[in-house]
Amino acid sequence: EVLQVFDYAALGHIHKPMKVGSEYYRYCGTPLACSVSEAGQEKGVIEVELGAKGEVQTRVLPLKPLREIKVLKGSTEEVLAQSCVDYVSVTLTDQPDFDTQDRIRAAFPYLLEIRREMLTQREYAEAWKAQEKIDPFDTCCSFLGDTTDEEKEILQDVVNTVFTGGAAE
Template identity: 40%
Template sequence: MRLLHTSDWHIGRTLHGTDLLAEQEAVLGGLAEVVTAERVDVVVVAGDVYDRAVPSTDATAVLDRVLTRLRGAGATVVLTPGNHDSSRRLGFAAGLLAASGVHVRTATTSLDEPVLLADRHGEVAVYGLPYLEPEIARFELALGGRETSTARSHEAVLRAAMDRVRADLLLRPGTRSVVLAHAFVGGGQPSESERDISVGGVDLVSPAVFDGVDYVALGHLHRPQTLSPRLRYSGSPLAYSFGEAGQQKQAWLVDLDAAGLAGVRALQLPTPRSLSVLTGRLEELLEDPAHAAVEDHFLSVRLTDPVRPTDPMRRLQTRFAHCVHLEWTGAAATPDGRSYQERLRGRGDLDVVGEFVSHVRTVPTTPAERDLLGRALAAVDRAEAAR
């Protein structure tokens, strides 16, 4: 049996306010071609199907089309909610979907009831663990009587969940097993686009929690990585922050034979639009022919002009249509190396306000303007004294 391990689709996510639905559908819909070309039997999604608990109608339409294409290509689909999803909303019509070959596993109380699939070697049990919020899941998993901090950790609830999975596997001798889990497992390297799932500072899960199964398809961390041959993160299918610029996104093709895990190999995913970061002065960025290669990329630009340029985003977008993030770092370092607080020490309010107005407009304030600012500050002082 061959599985395609994916996770963290985050359908509906934006990049600094820019809609990514078209790029998401291009990559996720293209998985149907992978199913056909690689003869994939099962596609698994280990959490964070949507980017928010209440997805937009456009996001739900994308998921509908993607799942339809995957089923049309012949793959069974198993997906679980992550910390971004609403289990109740994602699990709507789960029974009806299961009848069509799309298995949405959202219930904590039935996480030890696997999706049973078969090949010529026998059965494969796929256990979909929904994201387990410790303060809720510990009661559902009968940890409510233990009031220690560890009983409220991700490791505690996942260990209890895996105990149930292993107990069920004991009743199925010879059955191969796959677990989907959404967690921060020790040894994994996070990216800046993931939402923190720590509770009271306790979020890390030991890899040993997942002992006893043939393959663990992990979700939550957006960087593809291997913790052990049978314990892996697929990462997100698209880059969702500029910290992931240049990162090759992928999924894992997982083969199971009669003995269990037979092999895993990386499948590189296409990049509909690359992410890049440019640093320099505005005029240089607009004129330098060396930047032609990134004109169609999503761009984050750091401007180093000593004076803040006028209308920089609009000007950048005349050349770089997909520039979505801009920061000005020109004033970050001062010639004398003093901090902002040190530069203000001993200065009056009028000096500080006058310098701010001059800085924003890039021209000095006139005597008349300073007089007006002084009268405004005096009025504020009188109002404060009258309270």
């Protein structure tokens, strides 16, 4: 009711444009996205023409930013497949690797944040069980590549010593 005496009221600062009860009372919103929460919002400027008393015409002039804000979620490989030069918020759903952050930063020069989806207790237990199944000897052999039988024997002794506390011969 307070605004009814005005032909048009441009209201304060809310990032998302919205009308308040009428086409002629509105928050304009920010012309460009200012945070990840604004990803996907169409931005623009409101042009208002005031004519004779009560004659108001408005139209939204859309703005196309140089860079959009995108929110990506998935495994590291799924996210990397969407490489772009937009502002990006990434939520990873898989286990981190030693170079995950570097790979993500290289693929997204305007990276805003990297988040990790929290594992539920069940998912954590499953991941822990999967990790327990990893054979340290096989992992070492895979890392070293080609090894002789003698080197494998030495490596097996070292792994046994480390994981069982026994003395190597």
